[in-house]
Amino acid sequence: METFTALMHGFGVALLPANLFWAAIGVTLGTAIGVLPGIGPATTVALLMPMTLGLEPVSAFIMFAGIYYGAQYGGSTASILLNTPGEAGAMMTALDGNAMARKGRGAQALATAAIGSFFAGTVATVGLTFAAPLLVEVALKLTAPDYFALMILSLATVTAVLGRSVSMGMAALFLGLLLGAVGLDPQTGQARFTFGIVELLDGIDTVVVAVGLFAVGETLYVAAREGGAPDKIHALRGSMWMSREDWRRSWKPWLRGTLIGFPIGAMPAGGSEIPTILSYTTEKRLSRNPEEFGHGAIEGVAGPEAANNASAAGALAPLLALGLPTSTTAAVMLAAFQQYGLRPGPMLFQSNAELVWGLIASLYVGNVLLLVLNLPMVGLWVRLLSIPKPWLYGGILVFATLGTYSLNGNPFDIVLLWGIGMLGLVLRLLDVPVVPVILGLILGPMIEQQMRRALAVSQGDWSVFVTHPLSGGLLLLALVLVLTPPVLRLLRGRAARAAHP
Amino acid sequence: MSIKHPAEAAFGVAMLLLAIGVLVSAASIPSGFSYDAVGPRMFPTIMGVGLLLAALGILAGAIGPRRRAAPVAATPVEPRPDWRPVALISAALLLEAALIETLGWIPLTGVLFAAGAWAFGNRRLWLNLLIGLVFGGLILFAFDAGLGLDLPLGVLAPLFQPQG
Numbered sequence: 230m231e232t233f234t235a236l237m238h239g240f241g242v243a244l245l246p247a248n249l250f251w252a253a254i255g256v257t258l259g260t261a262i263g264v265l266p267g268i269g270p271a272t273t274v275a276l277l278m279p280m281t282l283g284l285e286p287v288s289a290f291i292m293f294a295g296i297y298y299g300a301q302y303g304g305s306t307a308s309i310l311l312n313t314p315g316e317a318g319a320m321m322t323a324l325d326g327n328a329m330a331r332k333g334r335g336a337q338a339l340a341t342a343a344i345g346s347f348f349a350g351t352v353a354t355v356g357l358t359f360a361a362p363l364l365v366e367v368a369l370k371l372t373a374p375d376y377f378a379l380m381i382l383s384l385a386t387v388t389a390v391l392g393r394s395v396s397m398g399m400a401a402l403f404l405g406l407l408l409g410a411v412g413l414d415p416q417t418g419q420a421r422f423t424f425g426i427v428e429l430l431d432g433i434d435t436v437v438v439a440v441g442l443f444a445v446g447e448t449l450y451v452a453a454r455e456g457g458a459p460d461k462i463h464a465l466r467g468s469m470w471m472s473r474e475d476w477r478r479s480w481k482p483w484l485r486g487t488l489i490g491f492p493i494g495a496m497p498a499g500g501s502e503i504p505t506i507l508s509y510t511t512e513k514r515l516s517r518n519p520e521e522f523g524h525g526a527i528e529g530v531a532g533p534e535a536a537n538n539a540s541a542a543g544a545l546a547p548l549l550a551l552g553l554p555t556s557t558t559a560a561v562m563l564a565a566f567q568q569y570g571l572r573p574g575p576m577l578f579q580s581n582a583e584l585v586w587g588l589i590a591s592l593y594v595g596n597v598l599l600l601v602l603n604l605p606m607v608g609l610w611v612r613l614l615s616i617p618k619p620w621l622y623g624g625i626l627v628f629a630t631l632g633t634y635s636l637n638g639n640p641f642d643i644v645l646l647w648g649i650g651m652l653g654l655v656l657r658l659l660d661v662p663v664v665p666v667i668l669g670l671i672l673g674p675m676i677e678q679q680m681r682r683a684l685a686v687s688q689g690d691w692s693v694f695v696t697h698p699l700s701g702g703l704l705l706l707a708l709v710l711v712l713t714p715p716v717l718r719l720l721r722g723r724a725a726r727a728a729h730p
Numbered sequence: 731m732s733i734k735h736p737a738e739a740a741f742g743v744a745m746l747l748l749a750i751g752v753l754v755s756a757a758s759i760p761s762g763f764s765y766d767a768v769g770p771r772m773f774p775t776i777m778g779v780g781l782l783l784a785a786l787g788i789l790a791g792a793i794g795p796r797r798r799a800a801p802v803a804a805t806p807v808e809p810r811p812d813w814r815p816v817a818l819i820s821a822a823l824l825l826e827a828a829l830i831e832t833l834g835w836i837p838l839t840g841v842l843f844a845a846g847a848w849a850f851g852n853r854r855l856w857l858n859l860l861i862g863l864v865f866g867g868l869i870l871f872a873f874d875a876g877l878g879l880d881l882p883l884g885v886l887a888p889l890f891q892p893q894g
Contacts, residue, residue, distance in 0.1 A: 400784040410777065416770065421755075422774070452815035452816060453812050623842070624843065626823070626845075627843055627869070638882075643824075659741050685768075
């Protein structure tokens with residue numbers, strides 16, 4: 230009941246005309262940027278962050294919720310019509326979505342994605358509404374070693390799961406941790422890795438890294454790889470509505486995608502990649518015509534899209550309740566909180582209840598706005614998709630420098646943006662995953678703080694991390710996760726050699 | 731012994747050098763106070779060791795005998811990256827960083843937009859410069875008027891100063 234009252238109070242905040250206005254602006258801008266090829270939700274949120282700087286925190290976060298949902302929707306549009314998924318979570322959508330578009334069923338693919346996202350987003354937000362307060366209860370019992378172990382587990386999962394080798398993932402992770410350590414040590418005030426550069430004393434902004442790695446890195450990568458060769462866009466033709474058959478085939482995947490997406494999104498497992506893959510393979514296995522998958526099966530769009538949106542809402546639960554980002558977008562959102570001097574976590578529910586519940590309520594509102602604003606405007610978004618590449622990437626570069634420069638009004642940040650963009654290019658060329666860099670950057674300082682806090686309490690005794698049952702268990706799990714793939718590979722190699730001497 | 735993946739080997743060497751740099755740099759951080767059990771040096775040292783392990787892992791994967799009888803032809807050979815557009819975009823970004831405070835947001839946005847478009851094969855330089863200038867102008871007015879953020883006016887500043 231208490232939760233319900235708090236939520237109603239949140240709706241009171243979210244439905245104020247001014248906040249509704251910001252939510253609508255957020256949804257529209259989020260879709261407009263998110264629809265651009267290769268730009269995922271995390272990049273969109275990072276690029277649009279400066280737009281919210283002049284607002285009250287509550288309004289800013291309501292606008293953020295809109296941007297976030299808009300970007301998800303825009304991203305699926307680009308995946309379906311252009312086959313350019315902006316981030317890992319949209320990859321599965323692109324498979325069958327683009328195949329449907331090639332067959333002239335692009336409108337139905339967009340519709341099942343939009344309605345599935347709406348359904349999954351709403352159900353998952355209900356889940357978030359009730360899970361977050363429970364998680365806060367848990368969070369209040371966690372001690373420094375537990376937090377430390379939880380974050381280590383989160384990084385271990387991301388490193389082990391993404392990319393093709395653990396060494397490459399580790400390199401990306403430690404690069405991120407290193408970027409996060411630049412600046413003054415918050416506990417002793419000692420400068421670390423600043424090389425006498427004054428601008429580095431405050432540390433490197435997450436927004437600069439996110440925009441550099443994703444927007445600039447992607448631009449440089451596409452320039453170096455394909456240049457200006459135009460993408461093939463599939464025009465929408467025929468009926469724009471889903472047939473009875475489409476509905477019949479979509480509703481179960483929506484439901485299953487939601488059930489898969491929400492809990493996995495809330496776990497420290499690196500965001501939407503795993504749930505979307507899981508949803509896709511589940512639908513394929515349950516389908517009576519598995520051979521259709523890859524050639525335009527509507528279930529292959531409906532399920533992963535629902536899973537993607539549900540996991541996005543799921544990721545907000547640990548972010549709000551524990552202050553722990555589990556996906557790239559959540560990491561960027563955390564940066565936004567820090568911009569306002571707010572620290573997500575159990576305390577935020579008490580000190581800033583209006584903001585937290587206003588944000589949660591605006592997730593419901595944003596979802597509805599998205600459906601009513603975007604379905605009729607789909608023609609406009611499709612036109613945005615057909616901007617020629619040279620102008621598109623020229624514009625992305627302008628937005629990237631705008632976002633970076635307006636953070637602090639310091640030209641040095643543009644140099645940093647370029648450097649991190651080059652790092653992003655190199656990582657992409659070598660097929661090194663970039664997500665661990667962002668999570669390392671944002672979790673690094675938090676891990677160090679919890680580690681030092683735990684060791685201060687234990688007076689320098691490192692065994693606290695393993696003698697606490699929870700932290701010990703989590704660390705063991707992390708170790709297993711990191712060691713399993715190479716050990717499996719070793720065993721498989723040995724078995725293969727034994728089979729073929 | 732031969733090198734399987736030259737690019738990966740180069741990345742491994744770079745990571746190795748970075749790891750050594752981090753370890754050396756970490757050792758020179760002054761230690762903290764006695765009540766701080768760990769001090770500001772410990773975490774950077776752990777990172778140095780982590781980078782070192784990653785670098786060794788990458789090198790171990792990149793150096794070694796080429797796979798025997800591997801069907802090399804089956805894997806599509808990726809085209810070599812073209813570094814010219816990368817250099818052009820880099821130059822435009824660094825130029826913006828160097829001159830944004832003197833020349834202002836609008837002209838440098840024009841240059842950046844035109845450079846980006848050129849890098850992607852659109853060679854209509856004057857048209858693109860014009861689009862970039864208008865684009866930059868629109869952003870500047872939207873930001874300064876609507877959102878209360880300041881972008882530098884630079885050389886255009888005198889136009890907006892009240893007379894006298």
